[in-house]
Amino acid sequence: MSDQGVIPRSEDYAAWYNEVIRRAQLVDYGPVKGTMVIRPYGFALWEHIKEGLDRRFKETGHENAYFPMFIPYSFIQKEAEHVEGFSPELALVTHAGGKELEEPLVVRPTSETIINHMYSKWIQSYRDLPVLINQWVNVVRWELRTRPFLRTSEFLWQEGHTAHATQEEAQEETIRMLNVYADFAINDAAIPVVPGRKSNIEKFAGAVASYTIEAMMGDGKALQSGTSHNLGQNFSKAFDTKFLTTEGGHEYVWQTSWGVSTRMVGGVIMAHGDDKGLILPPRLAPHQAVIVPIWKSDEQKGSVLEMVEKIERSLKDTGLRVKSDTSDQENPGWKFNEYEMRGVPLRIEIGPKDVEKDAVVFARRDRPGKEGKEFGIPSNEAGMRASEWLEDIQKSLLERATQFRDENTTDVENVETFREVIAASRWARVWWSGTDDQERKIKEETGATIRCFPIDQPGGKDSCFYTGEEANKVALFAKAY
RNA sequence: CGGGGCGUAGCGCAGCCCGGUUAACGCGCCUGCUUUGGGAGCAGGAGAUCGCAGGUUCAAAUCCUGCCGCCCCGACCA
Structure with a gap:
């Protein structure tokens, strides 16, 4: 730990x-x-x-x-x-x-x-x-x-x-x-x-x-x-x-x-989640944004914290769940990593340079590093921009997960391919006409079960990947938790 | 229920095989100073009936027996 x-x-x-x-x-x-x-x-x-x-x-x-x-x-x-x-x-x-x-x-x-x-x-x-x-x-x-x-x-x-x-x-x-x-x-x-x-x-x-x-x-x-x-x-x-x-x-x-x-x-x-830890969708995240202040001297600390309070208020007024971590116990770098691990969707950094420009820095959790970071966001736009960012993060997470699901779902027409797909821990979409016993046998042999017959069916008929007989419905097979 | 692992300071662990000073180390915690834009540094300090119960021995964290608990991997399930 x-x-x-x-x-x-x-x-x-x-x-x-x-x-x-x-x-x-x-x-x-x-x-x-x-x-x-x-x-x-x-x-x-x-x-x-x-x-x-x-x-x-x-x-x-x-x-x-x-x-x-x-x-x-x-x-x-x-x-x-x-x-x-x-x-x-x-x-x-x-x-x-x-x-x-x-x-x-x-x-x-x-x-x-x-x-x-x-x-x-x-x-x-x-x-x-x-x-x-x-x-x-x-x-x-x-x-x-x-x-x-x-x-x-x-x-x-x-x-x-x-x-x-x-x-x-x-x-x-x-x-x-x-x-x-x-x-x-x-x-x-x-x-x-x-x-x-x-x-x-x-x-x-x-x-x-x-x-x-x-x-x-x-x-x-x-x-x-x-x-x-x-x-x-x-x-x-x-x-x-x-x-x-x-x-x-x-x-x-x-x-x-x-x-x-x-x-x-x-x-x-x-x-x-990713290798840095949690990534929480903004609609569910306990803290949608975390504000991390940065300072060196006491004078800086005063002006930075003033700005932190102002930004926090403007985000709250926008209806966002925001936390300011003004603790002096850990340094900013530690906090960055900590809140990334805990999946906070949006991080707002405020330091002396930002106070000077009356601006703040945004960093989004779903895009680690510089790519997800934007400097110089005017402080009076922070609330509005934070809302926009969070909406975009919410959307991106769904898109990313959808793409992942689709990339890992394969249409399968025969038992051999089925075994490969299941062994690779992917989902297999198949035409199915099998019996309960055949379903059990597949579970024994491959570990996969019928997760569901999707509501969204292609319609029509095709031959069952397992029995070869005519099937009128499509099933999703996968290993499950 | 089968297989594996673990139980020693708040957390993570070393020591156990081969018994013998004051049970080591890291993190965390406390005090002080310096630090702070990607997991800070130095100095000092507190903190442990070694899972429980028996046994062997001059001597047990260490060896033996039994028990308990938790975690991980499989068979049942949201």
């Missing part, structure tokens, strides 16, 4: 990730295996993710609520596929109040069951529908292999749970929220995700159909960054969540659930 640089991504991507998240003070390991402490800088990043999503949820008519973390064990057992999917990773509370409990409590791994329990009380008639509720909570899944943000035993997320009168409405809602996620990922996180449908094997335990936004990380692996499920009537049947129709009959409600977790933080890190 005392060394200056970080391990280059090309040398060891996993080590780079582990080093960067800790040195940037996003996260630290908790005392219990697989748990993490999200430190203030990391939590601020998460808060901006929350804000971006929550705003979109509200805009699409959803309300926030809170359901208990403790779920009766019997609830989990009510939906067959759901039990099977989650049993191995449940955390059970067997003792409380100094006694053994009559029925163990599950620490929620997700809330479909307890929410249906409540919905079945609240929903009586078609007039009560739709129910559009979201909650921001922690969940626990006892994973074998954990990695900070990407997979931890406890994580934070939001889970939306809706109930509708018709199958069509539920399907519309599923896709609506998939699009909300894609919109957030692309426009706020600058991650060019591919929205698509999960294969039968990869879908959520208990869902009729699962949809995903898949993101490409800097090492070419895929990260499922958000999911939206059409639950059909699976849970409403298990929990007897019925409503009276306009015709006077009883029908089970049609449901959806959808979630984005702190995993998204890991996605942001791995989608944009």
Whole structure:
């Protein structure tokens, strides 16, 4: 940790990730295996993710609520596929109040069951529908292999749970929220995700159909960054969540659930970071700009700090999140490196020479060195120019990530090429007509899974790369986190 | 659960194989002075029941046994 640089991504991507998240003070390991402490800088990043999503949820008519973390064990057992999917990773509370409990409590791994329990009380008639509720909570899944943000035993997320009168409405809602996620990922996180449908094997335990936004990380692996499920009537049947129709009959409600977790933080890190550390998209960065003052003498210090304050105020007035590091403990060079490592999109340098010219220096994180540096920006334009720069950085990050994704996605027509593409840690786009078993076999042999059937399909038919039979859909295969 | 690694100061680590003064070094921290446009320098200082429990020995960070914990790599998963 005392060394200056970080391990280059090309040398060891996993080590780079582990080093960067800790040195940037996003996260630290908790005392219990697989748990993490999200430190203030990391939590601020998460808060901006929350804000971006929550705003979109509200805009699409959803309300926030809170359901208990403790779920009766019997609830989990009510939906067959759901039990099977989650049993191995449940955390059970067997003792409380100094006694053994009559029925163990599950620490929620997700809330479909307890929410249906409540919905079945609240929903009586078609007039009560739709129910559009979201909650921001922690969940626990006892994973074998954990990695900070990407997979931890406890994580934070939001889970939306809706109930509708018709199958069509539920399907519309599923896709609506998939699009909300894609919109957030692309426009706020600058991650060019591919929205698509999960294969039968990869879908959520208990869902009729699962949809995903898949993101490409800097090492070419895929990260499922958000999911939206059409639950059909699976849970409403298990929990007897019925409503009276306009015709006077009883029908089970049609449901959806959808979630984005702190995993998204890991996605942001791995989608944009470079060998100097993090690169955070301006819309999500805790500090969009950092001001680093430079001085030699005390007189200089006075005039420089005066200017720093003025610039800080003008950026704040423009609505930007800005931090001034006026500490005398480290020299400017140290600070430059530190804030680059922590991914601050824009650095503003202010020294005696700048004060003289009544101007400042801008340096953008996404273009290291002189190329991304501009001298002599008039101080009275700083706020406006900073906004423009940040918008441009946001745009450039998305463009760069999109180009990277496209360069690393290959159309594949035969198994041999498929193996090469997957071995090179790229994405393979293929025509697919295979079975579940064939999909499993490909995973065993190559490590690749179907990430999704992209919503954006070319249409028509072609022969499957694996079976040679006629296929009517295109799948994306890749190794995944 | 399998394989590997680690546990010694706040952090990173040396020492362990081959037992023997006061447990070394770097970063950080404290004091002072000089520095500050790309990770500063000098001087002084504080800080460690060597993961836990047994055992062997005149003597254990070091050897033996057991336990615990974490990390990394694989099989399950957002």
